[in-house]
Amino acid sequence: MKLLLVSPGWPKGRLWGELGFKFPSLSLAVIAAATPAHWHVALCDENVEPLDLAADVNLVAITAMTPQAPRAYEIAAAFRARGVSVVMGGFHASNLPDEALNHVHAVVVGEGDLVWPRLIADFERGALQPVYRPGAMLDMADLPVARREIFDRKGYLLTNTIQTTRGCPFDCEFCSVTAFYGRKYRERPVEQVLAELEILRKNNSFAFFVDDNLVANRRYALSLFSAMRGMRFKWLSHAPIDFAKDPELMRAAGEAGCIGMFVGFESLNQEALVAMGKVTNRADAYLEQARAFRDNGIGILGSFVLGCDGDTPAVFEPILRFCEAARIEAAIFPILTPYPGTQVRKRLEEEGRITSNDWRDYDMGHVNFIPRGMTAAELQAGHDWLNSSFYSFSSMYRRIFKLHRSVQVFAPMNFGFRSAIRRTAKFKG
Known part of the structure; x- marks a missing residue:
């Protein structure tokens, strides 16, 4: 099974998109660490590289802050048109899950560390749910060690x-x-x-x-x-x-x-x-x-x-x-x-x-x-x-x-x- 993690690009002409020094999404590396070992995990960060909308993947997971949400929805639409399942998390989707559900198959509300293994298990048996909410806050002793190898050769200033x-x-x-x-x-x-x-x-x-x-x-x-x-x-x-x-x-x-x-x-x-x-x-x-x-x-x-x-x-x-x-x-x-x-x-x-x-x-x-x-x-x-x-x-x-x-x-x-x-x-x- 193939998972593609996506960080959408910032809108053109915005300060945070124009900065030459880029930092990776630690949350996506933690999600990668929470993904079962039999999955192949890849990352595309549009802020440092182009996204292949024809990529051969089974599941796409997008995280987005509010100004990135419109681009996230465009990405979701492109993959959904090919029959690829799309899930979304992060601050914007967590605060507006109903809006996000108009564009993706499932939304993770709040901290994704606890619910991600359950979401993957549901996907594998064809029973993906529309909303995943953790029943409690993560015990920080259980925080997975980020899989930073997904950042390799991405051109980040610091990983x-x-x-x-x-x-x-x-x-x-x-x-x-x-x-x-x-x-x-x-x-x-x-x-x-x-x-x-x-x-x-x-x-x-x-x-x-x-x-x-x-x-x-x-x-x-x-x-x-x-x-x-x-x-x-x-x-x-x-x-x-x-x-x-x-x-x-x-x-x-x-x-x-x-x-x-x-x-x-x-x-x-x-x-x-x-x-x-x-x-x-x-x-x-x-x-x-x-x-x-x-x-x-x-x-x-x-x-x-x-x-x-x-x-x-x-x-x-x-x-x-x-x-x-x-x-x-x-x-x-x-x-x-x-x-x-x-x-x-x-x-x-x-x-x-x-x-x-x-x-x-x-x-x-x-x-x-x-x-x-x-x-x-x-x-x-x-x-x-x-x-x-x-x-x-x-x-x-x-x-x-x-x-x-x-x-x-x-x-x-x-x-x-x-x-x-x-x-x-x-x-x-």
């Missing part, structure tokens, strides 16, 4: 991605993580993580922990970082800005090889932070906290959500000046996006403020709702100006061309974002 925890104790209004993984924070046994890291070290010394909040459980994080000390990894992950309030934990992360964290600043307006549920953020402490990251050798990929109800056209320049003053090594500036399954979508729907359900534009770079403090055109223009200004040569010089160990990652990242933003602008005309 050393790994997951140690799932879930987030917080429930930010704009975030879809809680809806998918739940608020219960689950940790994988440290010894299992270390064993997988030993495997990864055979490839190279860089790694990316895909956890949404690697440091939510202090005791677990300290145990992991202590065990990693001396492994000589250089790694990145995600952490809240108040990670800086714990000097011991931050020092342990730096000593374990952490050179960068994705950090959600989200806003410089404290009222906006409270409204979006970002309860751990104190805007008046941002400068000091960013300095604590840098002092421990940890660079920051910051995130600032644009278009919250308290935002006006006056918000964009202060964000740029703050980033330069704090020497934020890299940043993204997503437009508030009402993704299916989020609290912000529910609120904006109730208020009649959603203007588009063209999923291709749910890429964090387009306005799909009626803002309160500015027009949609002003929000779009501010977003575009902030991106181009932040990744201008002058801003890059102010922020990253200082002696710091994270520069080895963040300097290429800045040039990569700059090139992608310029290509995106050309596509817009």
Whole structure:
């Protein structure tokens, strides 16, 4: 039996599709690991290679985020027309299973690790069900070790991605993580993580922990970082800005090889932070906290959500000046996006403020709702100006061309974002 795992391409001219550095889908490698050994498993990621719609396969499994959903449905239609069974999972299908079922034979809602063996068994006996939902959350001790060989010769920048925890104790209004993984924070046994890291070290010394909040459980994080000390990894992950309030934990992360964290600043307006549920953020402490990251050798990929109800056209320049003053090594500036399954979508729907359900534009770079403090055109223009200004040569010089160990990652990242933003602008005309 032959299984084809598919990651659909991003719509043309979108920032995430234009980035030159590509990372693989760890979730598909985990699904490959959960597939019985007598199946032949192959991967096609349209972001790095063309998809053969005439491929000789028995089953196609697609994962997609919301902006990839229209392309996922096109792929599904092509295979279904040939009589090939198609199943779909991921964030979009999990939040809109009825929509997805109009295009595929079966939908996996939520974590697929537990239900995938059952789905395969049902398929083999000709009894595929329309919806598969796990009856419980995965015990992280049972997480399969990803089959990363499916990434071979794909041209990815890095295949050393790994997951140690799932879930987030917080429930930010704009975030879809809680809806998918739940608020219960689950940790994988440290010894299992270390064993997988030993495997990864055979490839190279860089790694990316895909956890949404690697440091939510202090005791677990300290145990992991202590065990990693001396492994000589250089790694990145995600952490809240108040990670800086714990000097011991931050020092342990730096000593374990952490050179960068994705950090959600989200806003410089404290009222906006409270409204979006970002309860751990104190805007008046941002400068000091960013300095604590840098002092421990940890660079920051910051995130600032644009278009919250308290935002006006006056918000964009202060964000740029703050980033330069704090020497934020890299940043993204997503437009508030009402993704299916989020609290912000529910609120904006109730208020009649959603203007588009063209999923291709749910890429964090387009306005799909009626803002309160500015027009949609002003929000779009501010977003575009902030991106181009932040990744201008002058801003890059102010922020990253200082002696710091994270520069080895963040300097290429800045040039990569700059090139992608310029290509995106050309596509817009």
